[in-house]
Amino acid sequence: MLKVENLSIRFGRSPALRPVVDGVGFSIDAGQSVALVGESGSGKTLTCRSILRILPRGAEVCGGSILFGDGADRVDLLTLPSSRLQAIRGSRIAMIFQEPMSALSPLHSIGEQTMEVLRLHGSVSRRGAKEECLRMFERVGFPDPGRAFRSYPFQLSGGLRQRAMIAMAMVGHPRLLIADEPTTALDVTLQAQVLSLIKDLQAESGMAVLLVTHDLGVVANMADAVVVMRGGRVMESGGCADVLGAPLHPYTRRLMAAAPTIPEQLPRCRPLPVEDWILEFHNVAKTFERGEARVKALDGVDLSVRRGETLAIVGESGSGKTTLARIAMLADLPDAGGRVLFRPDRHGTAIDLTGQAAAVGCGYRRFAQMVFQDPYASLSPRMSVGEIIAEPLAIHRIGTAVDRRRRVRRLMEQVGLDPAWACRYPHAFSGGQRQRISIARALALDPMLLICDEPTSALDVSVQAQVLDLLEEIKARLGLSLMFISHDLAVVARLANRVAVMRAGQVVEQAPPSVLFSAPLHPYTRALIAASPTPDVRRCIDIRTVALGAGKPDLWPEPFRPPAGGGLPLVQVAPDHFVRRAA
Template structure:
C-alpha cells in the first residue's frame, strides 16, 4: 500500500548553525495515526512545519524529500512552489497549532476565521459555510456555537481558543491532519471528546493523522505507530503496542518513568489546618455581560463564579480543577485583584501569620503595590504573557525595576539564577521569547513569577504546555520552593495526575460552581459527583489496554440537567455544598 506521506532523510537547520533535525524518516499510511513523541525542543514541531513549508525565515531544509501521494499523483512538497503549496495547506493537509493566541487573528471574529477555509478551498457560500462551521463547533464541544461564532479570540479562555483551532483544521475534512499538541490547553473531558471526534472523522473520511504530543496517555489512546525524537534525531520507531508495552531505548524508558499518574493506592492525609490562612474567598460571585450581537435582543448575563468559598492555608497547595470556561481562571484573577467580584463577595489576604487581612478587591494604590510583591501569577499561555519585543533579561528584571529592588547587576544575577532554577541556561538571557519552544517559554514564565520572592503564587495551568520530563522538573521545583520558602499555591489545572501529586486540597468547578471539594486521596478514591467521576475517567493513561471510557466521560461532562436527580442543577435551582464526611463536600440535594 502506498503511504499518504513519506518523509525521507529530512535535515533542517537555522542559519549556519548545526542541524536541529537530522536524517528523520517516517511514513504515514491513509487513515493511520502516527504519534511524534519527545521533549520540548526535540524537533517534532519543526519537522511538521517542514511538511507544510511554514518554517521560520532563518530555517532551511538542508536535505531530504517530503512526498504527499494524492489521487492525482505524488506531490513533492519539499520542492513545490509557494503558489502551489497554498492549494495544499488547509485543504489536503491541515494543521492544529499549539498556541492558539498566536495563530488566531485578534481582529476577526472566530466564525469568519474558520469559515475562510471553506470559502477559499470549497467555494462555499457564506450561509453554507456558517452551517458547516456551527456543526463543527458543536462537535468540538462549544456549549454555545452561535456565541462562539460571533466572538473574538480575546473573549475566550485558552481552552475555548484551542477548540476553535481544532474546528478550523477539521472543517474542510483534510486527507492529512497534523496536530501539534492539540489538547494541551483542553480539560481532560473535552480532550477525551476531541480525541474521540478525531477518531470518528478518521473513520468517516479516511483522514490520516500526525499527532505531536508529550502525553503518553494520549499516544496510547490514539496511535498505531510511534516515532520518538530527541535532539533532532529518531531514537525509536515502530508499531505503538510493542513500543508502549516494552520501550527499548533508554530515552523512551525515561519518558515513561517521568509520566505523572494518579497513585494506585490512597494514603490518607490529615485535615488541613485553618488557623493560619493566607487567602480566603467568601461567597465570591462574578457576573459578566455579553453583548447579544443584535439591537433587538437583550445582552446575556454569564455567571462565571457563583458562591465560591475557598480557604488556602499558608504553605499549602489548593488546586481548582474543571473544564475550560468553568470559572477556574476567573476565581484566580479575583484572588489576585485582577478582576473585581460582584457586590457582597469577600477576598482576604494575609501576607504574614497573624497580620491584619487585606481586602483584595478594595485596595488603595500603596496597598496594591505591596500586595503585588507578595502575590504573583504564572499564566497558561506563555506566548501572550511574555512580550515578543523584550529580551528575556528585560522581561525577567522588569518586576525588580518596577519595585526598585537591587542594582542593575544584582537584577541580572538574580535573573540568571532563576533561569538555572527552572532548568534553563543563563546564556539565554539575551534571546527573545520566539527563540524558545513552548515548554521553554513556560519555564521562563515560572522563573519571572519567582523574581519578587512572593509568598503566594497563582499557577494557571503552569504545566499544560510542558513535556513530561520538564513537567516533572517544574513540579519538583515548585515542591522544593514551597518546602524551602514556605510558598502557598493556588493551582489551576485540568490534569488530575499533576493535581494528585502537588495538591493538599482539591476543589472541582463546573459552570461557576464548586461541585465537590476534598483532599486528593478522598476525591480520587471516593468521588461522589458525576462530573468528578467523568474527570477521573477521562484521564489518559500510558497503557494501550486501558482506553478512555468515552461513555462515562459523556455522562458526567454532559448537561447538568441530565445528571442523576441528587446532583442535578439549573440556572434557577442549585443544590447546596453538603459535607458528606469530614473534609469532603459535595454539591447535592440531601
C-alpha cells in the same frame, strides 16, 4: 497514504551546516494514526510543515522524499508543481496548527474562514457551505455554533479558537490530517471529546492522522504507531503498545518516566490545622458585563487556603479558576457582599482585602505573588532577565542597586538558571527556562503565598517535571502556601494537599487527592478523572462517563441536578470532603 523517506531539513544553504532534521522516515496507512513525540526542538513541527511545503523562512529540504497517495495517484510532494500542491492543501491534506491566534486571520469571521475551505476546493453554494460549517461547529463542541460563525478570533477564548481550527481542518473531509498539538489549549473533557471525534471521522472516511504531541496519554489513546524524535533524528519507532509498553531507547524511557500520571493509590496527606488559614474567600461572586449581557464568572465561592498547603483548583475553561486567582491578587474585585480575608501571621488579625483594596493592594502583593500561564506573554521583551527579576524589588524600594543585583543572582541560582544569563532577553530562552524566570520574579519579595495559574500547561513532559520539582523544592524550603490552578489532574495528584473542583463558577466538590481520585462523588469530577489520558494503551478514555459529567446538568443523577431557579448546597459527606448536592 504517506511515506516519508530520509527527510533532511537545514537552515541556510551551506552543505557544512548540520541538518536540524536528519534522515527522518516513517509511513502512514489509510485509517491509521501515527504520533510524532519528543521535546521542543526535536524537529516534529518542521517535519510536518515540510509535507505541505510551508517551512519557515531560511529553512529548506536538503534531501529525501515525501510520497502521498496510492497507486497511480501517488506523487512526491517535494517536487510537485505549486499549482497542483495548492489543490491538495486544505482538501486532501489538512493541518491543525498549535497556535490558533497566529494561524487565524484577525480580519475575517470564523465562519468566513471555515467556508473558504469548501468554496476553494468544491462546487458547493454559499448556503450549503454555511450549513456544513455549522454542523461541524456543533460536532467540535461550540456551545453556540451560530454565534461562533459570526465571531472574530479575538472574541473567542483560546479553547474556542482551537475548536475553530479543528473544524476548519475537518470540514473538507481530508484524506490526511496533520494535527500539531491539537489539544494543548483544551480542557481534558473537551480534549477527550475532540479525540473521540477524530477517531469517529477516521472510521467514517478512512482518514489517516499524523499527530504531533508531547502528551503520552494522548498518544496511548490515539496512535497505532509512534515515532520518537530527538535532535532531529528518530530515536525509536514502532507499534504504540510496543513503544509505550516496553521502550528500548533510553530517551524514550526518560519521556515515559517524566509523564505525569494519576497513581492507583495516593498517600494520605498529613492534615493541616483547619483554623490556620492564610487566605479565605467568603461568598465571592463576580459578574462581567458583555454589552447587554451579564456573565456570572463566580457564584458564591467559599474556599480557604491553609498555611503551608497546596490547594489545587481544577475545572474547564470558563469555570472561574482564573477569575478567582485574579481576585486573590486584587486584579479584580468581587461583587458586593463577597469578602477576601488574608492573615499574614498565624495568630494575627485578618485583613479584609476587599474592604480596603486601594490601601492594602501594594503592601499585600509583597506577601502574595503570581506565576502566569504563558511566560512569554508575561515577560517584557524589552527588559533583560536581570531587570525583570529585580523589578519587584525596585517597585517596593528594597535594597540598593548592588543589593538587587546580588539578590537576582541568588534567585537565578535557586531556580536553576546561570546567573551569567541575567543580561539576556526572554526570547533567548526556552519555554521551561522562561517559566523559571517567572518563578524567580515571583520569589523576589519572599512571598508567603504563591498563586500559579496553569504554570506547566504549555511545557513538554520532561520540562514540566523539572518545573514541578522546582515548585515542590521551593515550597518545602520556604514554607510557602500554594494556590495551584490546573486542568491536568496528574499534576494535581502529585502536588496538592487538597483539591477544589469548579464548574460554572461554583465549587462542586472538594477533598484531599487521596479521597477525590479514589472515590469521586460528583458526576463532573468523575468526568474530569475519566477524561485524563494516561500513557497506557490498556486504559483508554471512558468517553461515555466524560460526556455525561461534562454535559448539561439536566442529565446528571437526581441528587446532583440543580432545581429550576435555584442552587444546591455544598454538603460535607466526610471529614474534609464536600460535594454540591441535595442535602
